[in-house]
Amino acid sequence: MDLVKKKKLRIAIVGGGIGGLALAVTLKKLGVEDKITLDVYEAAAKLSQVGAGVTMWPRAWxxxxxxxxxxxxxxxxxxGQEKPAMSEQRFYLSMRKSNQREGVPIVDVVGPxxxxxxxxADIQSILLDQASPTLQYHLSHRLTxxxxxxxxxxxxxxxxSTAVCDLLVGADGINxxxxxxxxxxxxxxTEEEIDLHARPIWTGIHxxxxxxxxxxxxxxxxESRCLNKLTLVSIPPNLTIGVTKSDWDGSFAVKIGYHLVVYPISQGQQINVAALVLNxxxxxxxxxxxxxxxSKREDIIRHYQGWEEDVEVLLKHIPDPSRWSIQYIKPLDSYISQSGRALLxxxxxxxxxxxxxxxAGLAxxxxxxxxxIISKVLEKNLAPYAxxxxxxxxxxxIRRPFCNAAAAASRTLGTMSNFTVPGSEQYIDGVEMPADKLSELGALIQGGWDWVSTSAMPDLERALGMI
Ligand SMILES: Cc1cc2nc3c(=O)[nH]c(=O)nc-3n(C[C@H](O)[C@H](O)[C@H](O)COP(=O)(O)OP(=O)(O)OC[C@H]3O[C@@H](n4cnc5c(N)ncnc54)[C@H](O)[C@@H]3O)c2cc1C
Incomplete structure (x- = not known):
């Protein structure tokens, strides 16, 4: 009996967020529970999520x-929102230039x-409901x-406390x-050097x-647009700090910008607002x-004075917000440890x-x-280390090239949303961006969204073919 138990692959997931829970659900659905032991170690005292809206695209759906x-x-x-149907072209989001009384549509991004x-919280509770009731959750366990x-x-x-495992899944978030x-x-x-390499970098965005x-x-x-669709409103930069090369990939021009992302959630009872301000x-x-x-509601309102009516009405009703500092990590050359027993x-x-x-979709x-991959490898009955x-x-x-590319593309899209994309340098200090330039930007933005409607399944087939 003991021998059989020892042969099970001991998997530890550190972090019970969306990624960690999604792995627990996948393993349960694949029916590998008799071949593994699965423990989830979560720093928080209870499984709850701070945050607000989460949008899901066809890939994750x-x-x-x-x-x-x-x-x-x-x-x-x-x-009014239907389940994604890959066979149909559907509305993704509407991008508008809204820092004026009459807003100007830039692009309605559509795709399959x-x-x-x-x-x-809705996504997390759906995942929690599906995870195995026998799963071992260890709350108040912060890995050092x-x-x-x-x-x-x-x-x-x-x-x-300590624990031991054969396979460690680091799903413990940005830090x-x-x-x-x-x-x-x-x-x-030294500790300082470790910190310097692993610490997230601040985009300067609140x-x-x-x-x-x-x-x-x-x-x-x-009739407010905020009630029924994902709307992203932006303004061109109103202040230039010069075009600088990004410190790590050399591809971005950096200037100031604001934008506002708005969409209905909670079956339409609430509007999710994310107001981004670059310092x-x-x-x-x-x-x-x-x-x-x-933070205080005034901290949002002061940045969006004189914008079109939909924004004005929305901002009248906002409560005090929380302020998130948007960070990113440098692209990693490897997601796995030297011994091959830990992954991110x-x-x-x-x-x-x-x-x-x-x-969240990528996680x-x-x-x-x-x-x-775990399920297929387990069929081979290898020793735990192998x-x-x-x-x-x-x-x-399989995952590193794709996820690193998606992460980089996200930052590029951010420069477009703030009108700080290279080639737009002259549109500063109140200089109006002409309509043809806006449409050009709209086409670039539309093209950038293509990947979210592709299927991940061919890559999964490729991964399984490697085993
Ligand atoms: C403003 C904003 C808007 C966003 N909107 C969207 C969106 O619309 N759609 C979307 O797909 N994504 C969105 N995201 C991104 C999304 O929130 C994250 O990518 C996603 O939550 C990552 O999931 P994760 O499981 O990897 O990490 P997390 O959700 O951060 O979970 C990590 C878990 O690990 C725990 N933990 C941390 N450290 C330790 C430790 N040392 N030991 C043990 N446990 C630990 C934490 O308590 C947490 O429970 C948004 C992010 C931001 C900031």
């Missing part, structure tokens, strides 16, 4: 559907499938680091302790997030202080700006891939 969660997702859709918007041993990886937690340990492997770095009671807006402005002098610095802070998933591997609203995708190294190698080879 297909996976949630394959995992048997489509019905639950449909039930939580805002009125369509968008589905949710409160983050892991280390190698003959028996597997030893996990160390800030509460003084990942797994990434920190992994990057320092084989190096003789994102003010809040939920507005949709009825308040509906009563005053029944150019802070771009590329390290954040000093908490990522999320409480979701934001821990490729946290980026929220411009494609796809970080779900990686979890789905990883679950399938299983773990085969799993991580295939995962890294």
């Amino acid at each position: 297909e996976i949630m559907k394959n995992l048997g969660m489509e019905e639950q997702l449909i039930a939580k859709l805002p009125p 499938g369509g968008a589905a918007s949710y409160h983050r 680091k892991y280390r190698e041993s003959k028996d597997g990886l030893i996990l160390e937690f800030s509460n003084g 990942s302790a797994v990434r920190k340990t992994l990057l320092a492997e084989g190096k003789h770095w 994102c003010y997030r809040c939920l507005v009671d949709a009825d308040l807006v509906r009563r005053e402005s029944p 150019p002098e802070k771009k590329g610095t390290y954040l000093d202080g908490p990522v999320v802070q409480q 998933l979701g934001d821990a591997a490729h946290a980026t700006t929220p411009d494609f609203a796809s970080g 779900i995708e990686s979890a789905y891939f990883l679950g399938h 299983s773990a190294t085969t799993i991580t190698k295939v995962y890294d080879e």
Whole structure:
């Protein structure tokens, strides 16, 4: 009996966010529970999510559907939003230039499938419902680091406890302790040096997030765009700080910009608002202080004075928002540890700006891939160490190029949304952008969205073919 137990692959997921839970659900659906032990270690005292809206695109929808969660997702859709249908061209989002009394449409991005918007808590509770009731959740377990041993990886937690596993999945978000340990492997770095390499970089953007009671807006402005579709409104920069090369990939011109992303969630009862404000002098610095802070409604309102009516009405009803500092991590050369027993998933591997609203979708995708890779490798009945190294190698080879590219594309889209894309340098200090230039930008933006409606399944087939 004991021998059989020892042969099970001991999997530890660090982080019970969307990525970690999606992996737990995938493994349950694939019916591998008799071949593994699965433990989820979560720093928080309870599984709850801060945050507000999460939009899901066809790629992620297909996976949630394959995992048997489509019905639950449909039930939580805002009125008027249909489930994505890949065979149809549907509305994704509307981009407008709104810093004037009469707003100007830039582009209505359309593509196969369509968008589905949710409160983050809804997605998490759907995943939690589907995860195995026998799954071991260890709350209040904040990983500090892991280390190698003959028996597997030893996990160390800030509460003084330890655990051991054959395969460690670091799904512990943007400030990942797994990434920190992994990057320092084989190096003789001081704590400061480790911090410098692993620490997220601040974009200089503050994102003010809040939920507005949709009825308040509906009563005053029944036709408001904010009530029924994803709308992204932007202005050209009103101040130039010069065009600088980005510090790590050399591809971005940087100037100031604002934009506002608005969409209905919670079956239409609430409007999700994300107001982004770039502080150019802070771009590329390290954040000093908490990522999320409480803020005042005036902090949003003062930036959006004189904008078109839909914005004006919306802002009248906003409550005090929380202020998120938008960070990203440098692209990683590898998502796996030197021994091949640990890997990174979701934001821990490729946290980026929220411009494609796809970080959660990518985490779900990686979890789905990883679950399938684990399941196929387990069929080979290899020893735990050989299983773990085969799993991580295939995962890294398939997921890293795709996720790193999506993360970089998201940052590029951010420059377009703020009108700070190279080639727009002359549109500064109130200089109006001509209509043909706006349409050019619109076409660029439309093209950038193509990937969100592609299917991840061919890549999954490729991954499984490598085993
Ligand atoms: C403003 C904004 C808007 C966004 N909008 C969208 C959107 O519309 N659509 C979309 O797909 N994505 C969106 N995202 C991105 C999305 O939120 C993230 O990409 C996604 O949450 C990543 O999931 P994850 O599971 O990798 O990490 P997380 O959700 O961050 O989960 C990590 C978990 O690990 C736990 N943890 C952290 N450290 C430790 C530790 N040391 N030990 C143990 N546990 C630990 C945390 O408590 C948490 O539960 C947005 C992000 C922002 C900032």
